[in-house]
Structures are given as C-alpha cells and as structure tokens.
Amino acid sequence: MKYHFDRIIDRRNTHSYKWDQSVKLFGREDITPLWVADMDFESPPAVKEALVRRAEQGIYGYSIKSDSYVEAIIRWFERRHGWTLRPEWITDSPGIVTSLSLAVELYSEPGSQVILQSPVYYPFYDVIRMNGRQVAKNPLILRDGRYEMDYAHLEELMRGGAKLLLLCSPHNPGGRIWDREELLRLGELCLRYGVTVISDEIHCDLALPGHTHVPFASLSEELANITLTCLAPTKTFNLPGIQSSFIVASNPEIKRKFDMRIKTLSLHMTNFFVPDAVQAAYNEGDEWLDELMHYINGNVEYAIGYLAEHLPQVEVMRPDGTYLLWLDCRKLGLDVKGLKKLMFEEARVAFSEGSVFGTEAEGYLRINLACPRSLLQEAVERFCKAAAAYAVK
Ligand SMILES: Cc1ncc(COP(=O)(O)O)c(C=O)c1O
Known part of the structure; x- marks a missing residue:
C-alpha cells in the first residue's frame, strides 16, 4: 500500500465535530467516536499540498x-x-x-x-x-x-x-x-x-x-x-x-x-x-481512492467477521458501498435509551443510534468504518464485550 490508512492521527482539540463534540455530547474523554460521517484518514497528498500552497499565499x-x-x-x-x-x-x-x-x-x-x-x-x-x-x-x-x-x-x-x-x-x-x-x-x-x-x-x-x-x-x-x-x-x-x-x-x-x-x-x-x-x-485522487476502498473493504470484512463470531445476535447488513455499517441490534432487547447506555457508558463507543434515521430503525446502530483498523478493532471489541451481557438474556 502506498498510502498509510493504518496511521492513527490524533484529532482531539482540532475543532473536530466528531472528536471534540463527542466529549461534550457524551460527557467523557475516553469515548471512541465512530458516528459523524467523516474519515480519520488524511486526504490524498495532492489535496494537502494544494491547500498548503494556497494557505501560503497569505492573501x-x-x-x-x-x-x-x-x-x-x-x-x-x-x-x-x-x-x-x-x-x-x-x-x-x-x-x-x-x-x-x-x-x-x-x-x-x-x-x-x-x-x-x-x-x-x-x-x-x-x-x-x-x-x-x-x-x-x-x-x-x-x-x-x-x-x-x-x-x-x-x-x-x-x-x-x-x-x-x-x-x-x-x-x-x-x-x-x-x-x-x-x-x-x-x-x-x-x-x-x-x-x-x-x-x-x-x-x-x-x-x-x-x-x-x-x-x-x-x-x-x-x-x-x-x-x-x-x-x-x-x-x-x-x-x-x-x-x-x-x-x-x-x-x-x-x-x-x-x-x-x-x-x-x-x-x-x-x-x-x-x-x-x-x-x-x-x-x-484516483489511486488514493482505489486504495481507500480496498482498506475500507478490509474494515467491512473485519467487522462482519468479528461480530458474527462474538455477537451473533446482531445482524449486520453487508454494504454495497459507503463506509457505513448498519447493525440490527433488536435481538439485544434494548430500547433507544438502553442502546445509548450500552454504547456511551458501558462500551465507551459512539456509533450512530438508529432511530434518528427513522422510527423503523429503532434498535439499529450505524458504525463509521472510515478509521484505522486498530481503532475499529478496539471499538468493536469493547462493544461486543459490553453487549454480551444482554445477548445471553
Ligand atoms: C446522504 C448524505 N447526504 C449529505 C451528506 C452531507 O453533505 P453536506 O455536508 O455536503 O451537506 C451526508 C453526510 O453524511 C450524507 O450521508
């Protein structure tokens, strides 16, 4: 791979909606935010170079x-x-x-x-x-x-x-x-x-x-x-x-x-x-995008595989595209409040809660997979561990 999608970039205190707003919204620093649909990857190098050049103009x-x-x-x-x-x-x-x-x-x-x-x-x-x-x-x-x-x-x-x-x-x-x-x-x-x-x-x-x-x-x-x-x-x-x-x-x-x-x-x-x-x-940006989608596909496979093995009660919708993963968590038997508690307090992850997309999606969660694999692993593992308590009921 030419591009380093595995690299962790600390976005805290950068006016990041995803990272900095999460602290405010969920009241804790130690939450992994995989909700807002932006990526934790740098844009293609050509874009960064163009922006730096532009900033250097000074006017x-x-x-x-x-x-x-x-x-x-x-x-x-x-x-x-x-x-x-x-x-x-x-x-x-x-x-x-x-x-x-x-x-x-x-x-x-x-x-x-x-x-x-x-x-x-x-x-x-x-x-x-x-x-x-x-x-x-x-x-x-x-x-x-x-x-x-x-x-x-x-x-x-x-x-x-x-x-x-x-x-x-x-x-x-x-x-x-x-x-x-x-x-x-x-x-x-x-x-x-x-x-x-x-x-x-x-x-x-x-x-x-x-x-x-x-x-x-x-x-x-x-x-x-x-x-x-x-x-x-x-x-x-x-x-x-x-x-x-x-x-x-x-x-x-x-x-x-x-x-x-x-x-x-x-x-x-x-x-x-x-x-x-x-x-x-x-x-x-062609080559960067092709590698990105290859990496995202790896994240999709990882998440689907891990969830199937460790939390089979949750049904995962295999996406055709996007970097979003849609989980049917209804078999956990939790209402909206319960799911939020599971995510924010017990698993310390912030996925998107389903009902905001429509009343029929109550009991669903959406994970943003556009992040380094290690971050995703940490979040999914924590989620499965915390959710296991509900899955056995
Ligand atoms: C389907 C869809 N439309 C629009 C947007 C946001 O677009 P913009 O930031 O340009 O308003 C998003 C972002 O997640 C999206 O998923």
Missing part, C-alpha cells in the same frame, strides 16, 4: 472557480462513472444538505408531500419539515438482510399527489447501491406521475469491490430531464470541512430556478480553498 481574497475546476469535475465523472456532464449543467453549492433544502423549497408546494425512503440520512426529514412540507414515507423493505424499495407503496404516494422525491443513492444507512433495474423501475413511476427527483449521490464514489454506482440521471435523457443530482468530492476525499458541493441538472428550467435561488442567497461565491483542493482531488 485570502474573493475567489472564483475557473474552467479547469469544472473540467476536473467533468473528467472525473466521465472516467469513474461513464457519465458525460456538460459545464452548463453544473452549479456550485456550499453543501449537499443546502441543495436538498433549496430543492424542497423550489420544486414542491408549501404543505405538500415530499417522498423519502426511510430509514434515511436524518437531514432528509429536516429539509422537508423545516420548509413547511410533509414527509411522505416510503419505508424500505428488509428482505434477506438487504433493503429494497417498496414500489407499490411508492405508487400510492405518487397517486396521492406527491410530486417530489428525495432519493439517497447510494443509500445511507444500509449502504445499498441501487442497481440499474431498481432505478429504472423507480424512474418509470416518477415519469408516469410527474414526480421530480432530487438524487443525493454524495456517496457515489464509494462503491465497494464488485459494485458499481449508476447515476440516476445517466439512465436516460427522459430521467435526466426530471432530475437534480447533488454531488460532492467531500465524502470521497474526506473534505467536508471545506464545504464544497455542486448540483447537476440538464433541464434548463430546473437549473435556472436553482441558480436564481443560489444567487438570491449569495451562495455563489466560492471558499478560497475550494477550487484548488477539489481540482487536486479529482485530477490526482
């Missing part, structure tokens, strides 16, 4: 994204996903959740139903509710330890008048990479009922070996025409702190509305550090 003035920035994005999606983007389809946004929220505001009516597929990344609920819309839940079906979409219920919601759908692809939590047929079937319904799709594909680059992400809008021109895709280099290259993302919309009407709102809110200027960092990541 931190207003900045622009030049053609080379957009070209880097286009080349990446062509190379990694076989998806050809045009520069005029792309607009920058400070973050995916910002884009999701703007999309709810722009493409649905106040008070109307907006569809999500639960359990799902919790800000999906917030952006719907906080914009005065209603959550139209299309719970995923758990079949043979994997999530599948419930098309019959989806159609009911669309027939009932829902005109906007927030798609999480790949899916967080659960790590499903929706395959072509699943997406086409979803797309057919959206076309039939005039539903606009906001496709959050922030995890698109994090496919595990043997899996391929299919961009929803790449399926056909017809589907691209009803879709706004939210993308970012931030999950892929561990850059969420620099706050950078973009949307892709080939439909000029959808795009125009989004651009106007971004301008109205004065969100169109870029962060000084973003263009160089993102360009370096997309132009020079």
Whole structure:
C-alpha cells in the first residue's frame, strides 16, 4: 500500500465535530467516536499540498472557480462513472444538505408531500419539515438482510399527489447501491406521475469491490430531464470541512430556478480553498481512492467477521458501498435509551443510534468504518464485550 490508512492521527482539540463534540455530547474523554460521517484518514497528498500552497499565499481574497475546476469535475465523472456532464449543467453549492433544502423549497408546494425512503440520512426529514412540507414515507423493505424499495407503496404516494422525491443513492444507512433495474423501475413511476427527483449521490464514489454506482440521471435523457443530482468530492476525499458541493441538472428550467435561488442567497461565491483542493482531488485522487476502498473493504470484512463470531445476535447488513455499517441490534432487547447506555457508558463507543434515521430503525446502530483498523478493532471489541451481557438474556 502506498498510502498509510493504518496511521492513527490524533484529532482531539482540532475543532473536530466528531472528536471534540463527542466529549461534550457524551460527557467523557475516553469515548471512541465512530458516528459523524467523516474519515480519520488524511486526504490524498495532492489535496494537502494544494491547500498548503494556497494557505501560503497569505492573501485570502474573493475567489472564483475557473474552467479547469469544472473540467476536473467533468473528467472525473466521465472516467469513474461513464457519465458525460456538460459545464452548463453544473452549479456550485456550499453543501449537499443546502441543495436538498433549496430543492424542497423550489420544486414542491408549501404543505405538500415530499417522498423519502426511510430509514434515511436524518437531514432528509429536516429539509422537508423545516420548509413547511410533509414527509411522505416510503419505508424500505428488509428482505434477506438487504433493503429494497417498496414500489407499490411508492405508487400510492405518487397517486396521492406527491410530486417530489428525495432519493439517497447510494443509500445511507444500509449502504445499498441501487442497481440499474431498481432505478429504472423507480424512474418509470416518477415519469408516469410527474414526480421530480432530487438524487443525493454524495456517496457515489464509494462503491465497494464488485459494485458499481449508476447515476440516476445517466439512465436516460427522459430521467435526466426530471432530475437534480447533488454531488460532492467531500465524502470521497474526506473534505467536508471545506464545504464544497455542486448540483447537476440538464433541464434548463430546473437549473435556472436553482441558480436564481443560489444567487438570491449569495451562495455563489466560492471558499478560497475550494477550487484548488477539489481540482487536486479529482485530477490526482484516483489511486488514493482505489486504495481507500480496498482498506475500507478490509474494515467491512473485519467487522462482519468479528461480530458474527462474538455477537451473533446482531445482524449486520453487508454494504454495497459507503463506509457505513448498519447493525440490527433488536435481538439485544434494548430500547433507544438502553442502546445509548450500552454504547456511551458501558462500551465507551459512539456509533450512530438508529432511530434518528427513522422510527423503523429503532434498535439499529450505524458504525463509521472510515478509521484505522486498530481503532475499529478496539471499538468493536469493547462493544461486543459490553453487549454480551444482554445477548445471553
Ligand atoms: C446522504 C448524505 N447526504 C449529505 C451528506 C452531507 O453533505 P453536506 O455536508 O455536503 O451537506 C451526508 C453526510 O453524511 C450524507 O450521508
């Protein structure tokens, strides 16, 4: 391995949300935080070098994204996903959740139903509710330890008048990479009922070996025409702190509305550090990303293997992608409070507690696997040891 994903980097007292906020939230220093979805790995060396060079300029003035920035994005999606983007389809946004929220505001009516597929990344609920819309839940079906979409219920919601759908692809939590047929079937319904799709594909680059992400809008021109895709280099290259993302919309009407709102809110200027960092990541990050996913895959295998051996009561969903592992802990017989006590007080680990992703995920936990293996081992071992007391009951 060229890159050192095993290296422990102390992130304490670095304004880290994951590490420093955990101390505040859980009231103790000795907790291993594997919740917030960033990685405990350095970004690709080219990104770090670009940022250092940029910092050394000393003048931190207003900045622009030049053609080379957009070209880097286009080349990446062509190379990694076989998806050809045009520069005029792309607009920058400070973050995916910002884009999701703007999309709810722009493409649905106040008070109307907006569809999500639960359990799902919790800000999906917030952006719907906080914009005065209603959550139209299309719970995923758990079949043979994997999530599948419930098309019959989806159609009911669309027939009932829902005109906007927030798609999480790949899916967080659960790590499903929706395959072509699943997406086409979803797309057919959206076309039939005039539903606009906001496709959050922030995890698109994090496919595990043997899996391929299919961009929803790449399926056909017809589907691209009803879709706004939210993308970012931030999950892929561990850059969420620099706050950078973009949307892709080939439909000029959808795009125009989004651009106007971004301008109205004065969100169109870029962060000084973003263009160089993102360009370096997309132009020079391929090899790093391939090694990263190889390492993450090792963490997936380790965690699945260890849990199966030491805590078989917990059912683990094998992810197709992402660096997230979704555990069904319902057989431990603990309620939300009990699970939190087990994690924070007894095992001294902070995984994400399931019910924040949807009421149907009560009794589940999500582990962020993007950390050095030794850290993961320590956390999983402590968790299994503490949980064993409940498993025997
Ligand atoms: C599905 C999904 N969307 C969006 C985000 C956050 O994106 P941003 O930080 O750009 O708002 C995350 C982070 O975990 C995520 O998992």
